[in-house]
Amino acid sequence: MNQNKTLKDNITSIILGVLSIAWIYPVFMILFNSLKKETAISTGTAFQLPTSETLAGLANYVNALTSKGFLTAFWYSLVITLTSVVLILICCSMCAWFITRVNTWYSKALYYLFVFSMVVPFQMLMFTLSATADRLKLSSPYTICIIYLGFGAGLAVFMFCGFMKSIPIEIEEAAMIDGCSPLRTFFMVVLPILKPTLISVGILETMWLWNDYLLPYLVLDRTKGYMTIPILIQYFRGSFGKVEMGPMMASIMMNIIPIIIVYLLCQKHIIKGVAAGAVKG
Amino acid sequence: MEKALKKYWPFFVLPTFAAFVIGFIWPFLQGLYLSFCKFITIDRATFNGLKNYIFALTEPDFLHAFWFTALFTVVSTICINLAALAIALALTREIKGTNIFRSVFFMPNLIGGIVLGYIWQILFNCVLTLLGKPLLSLHAPYGFVGLVILMCWQQIGYMMIIYIAGLQSIPGDYLEAARIDGATERQILWKVKLPNLMPSITICTFLSLTNGFKLFDQNLALTGGDPAHKTEMLALNIYQTFYGRAGAQWKGYGQAKAVLFCILVLVISFCQLRATRSKEVQQ
Numbered sequence: 001m002n003q004n005k006t007l008k009d010n011i012t013s014i015i016l017g018v019l020s021i022a023w024i025y026p027v028f029m030i031l032f033n034s035l036k037k038e039t040a041i042s043t044g045t046a047f048q049l050p051t052s053e054t055l056a057g058l059a060n061y062v063n064a065l066t067s068k069g070f071l072t073a074f075w076y077s078l079v080i081t082l083t084s085v086v087l088i089l090i091c092c093s094m095c096a097w098f099i100t101r102v103n104t105w106y107s108k109a110l111y112y113l114f115v116f117s118m119v120v121p122f123q124m125l126m127f128t129l130s131a132t133a134d135r136l137k138l139s140s141p142y143t144i145c146i147i148y149l150g151f152g153a154g155l156a157v158f159m160f161c162g163f164m165k166s167i168p169i170e171i172e173e174a175a176m177i178d179g180c181s182p183l184r185t186f187f188m189v190v191l192p193i194l195k196p197t198l199i200s201v202g203i204l205e206t207m208w209l210w211n212d213y214l215l216p217y218l219v220l221d222r223t224k225g226y227m228t229i230p231i232l233i234q235y236f237r238g239s240f241g242k243v244e245m246g247p248m249m250a251s252i253m254m255n256i257i258p259i260i261i262v263y264l265l266c267q268k269h270i271i272k273g274v275a276a277g278a279v280k281g
Numbered sequence: 282m283e284k285a286l287k288k289y290w291p292f293f294v295l296p297t298f299a300a301f302v303i304g305f306i307w308p309f310l311q312g313l314y315l316s317f318c319k320f321i322t323i324d325r326a327t328f329n330g331l332k333n334y335i336f337a338l339t340e341p342d343f344l345h346a347f348w349f350t351a352l353f354t355v356v357s358t359i360c361i362n363l364a365a366l367a368i369a370l371a372l373t374r375e376i377k378g379t380n381i382f383r384s385v386f387f388m389p390n391l392i393g394g395i396v397l398g399y400i401w402q403i404l405f406n407c408v409l410t411l412l413g414k415p416l417l418s419l420h421a422p423y424g425f426v427g428l429v430i431l432m433c434w435q436q437i438g439y440m441m442i443i444y445i446a447g448l449q450s451i452p453g454d455y456l457e458a459a460r461i462d463g464a465t466e467r468q469i470l471w472k473v474k475l476p477n478l479m480p481s482i483t484i485c486t487f488l489s490l491t492n493g494f495k496l497f498d499q500n501l502a503l504t505g506g507d508p509a510h511k512t513e514m515l516a517l518n519i520y521q522t523f524y525g526r527a528g529a530q531w532k533g534y535g536q537a538k539a540v541l542f543c544i545l546v547l548v549i550s551f552c553q554l555r556a557t558r559s560k561e562v563q564q
Contacts, residue, residue, distance in 0.1 A: 012371050012376055013376050013378060016371060016372075016376075020381070020382050023385050023388070026434070029403070029404060030403070043403075043416070044411060046403050047407055047411075091300070092297055094293045095294050095296075095297035099294075101283065101286055102283055102286055103283065110294070110298070113301075119546060119550050120305075120309065120546070120547070121494075121495045121516065121542060121543055122516075123516050123519045123520065123539045123543075124540065124543040125312055126523070126539075127315075127523055127536065128307075128308035128311040128312045131308075146300050146304070147300075147303065149297065149300040149301075149304065150302070150303050150304020151305055153304075154305075169282075173282050176285060182285055182286045182289045182292075186293075211393025211394065211395075211396070211498075212393070213393065213394065214498070230393050230394075230395040230396065233396060233399065234501075234502070237399065248399070249403075252400065256392055256396065259392065260388070263384075263388065263391055267384055274439065274442050275442050
């Protein structure tokens, strides 16, 4: 019986091992193709490893960084993601605290509005939202976070509310009786308790914001050269003329590498955050 | 406490609410209104009655996109959930390398839709060239299969994490009691694990259904709707109606399609949530 079980476990291990190699293969394929010379990249040879003749070294990366505007796109992506995540975390946690602790018709209505906004597809708003953003002059990478706060509030408020219901209200009441103002109570008492949820929501929002394509594509003012990495990668393909596969794949790799580094560093939090987000959702 | 807090609403609620009005409520209501109008810019819209809706419901491309999306969603939901559940069951047996496998399977989730689409486009086109078959953008069935594979690759890891969390939250006593009573592994799976996993199954089917219906980035990058709009899903079809055509009538049609799409997603989410919630067991 016992021997039988270890044999079965070993077989499962081997199957999963093969499967996980297949799982990461596409990323490796892009990696070694991005090291090839432009002339050596064609649809039929994507599986071949670069040889000494076709190896281009880091030329594609240098090309993408210097002449294809990767650095500016990276900077804008970073600014948008960071400002939006910070804004969403602070504003939505405050809003969620108010909603859970104040028990009136309008706090309930607000809660259901937020839940409703989670399900509505972006296509419903895309035209009017980009027009509104244009009119309010929110179409730069430094102000788009307000749009993201509005559009991304649903998930964040929903998750914070779910967690806040389980915090005992007595702690907050004690702080208030001792003379704390609501603002102080929130930042000194509630926010520290909320830390695990803040991390979870932060991770979910970061994953969404860093990779979002359509919203920044429509909202950002492209005549001023604002673009994020997904928009840049789409540009390689969408623009007229010959597609430069080398710099495109280098850009793809440079989009993935930071993600993988962050993932390896705080894997535990990410997986926990996803699980928590789903259970609340 | 409630009274004191109420006075502080400008600090707590106002910033989020103001942004929510700008980013959601106002565009939503405006979009709803514009779906009954003919317009190019929002300022110059003329009321058009139900014409936009009638056009949308009779356009062959839109109907094709609907059936294509529905089929894709059903197939991908089944594939993703079965595979994710199987992997989750294998990974909760405490075999060697569980952590590495879990990390690897989850990894594609962190990569964005556009990037994923191009990665798989390169890979599929290479396979198809080597087999001497037409490229991805020339043959619609390949586009469909490609989208399903891509979606599986991305979503299985995510759903797996949820299933693992669900499996780990089943009290050990249940499994032990079943074993003492002489239940086989298969009976434990069907009679103990799956009923207790119902909440996770609800969440995962719900997520993969709505993800399937709302899919846009992957569709745009992998096939772009080629050949001749045959692999266009609803979201991409709406986008193309808005931005891919010239003429005063198209934006109104697009907005009407978007409203229909929105209603569809809402109905599906609602039905699905009710249907599976009723099957859950209480712990």
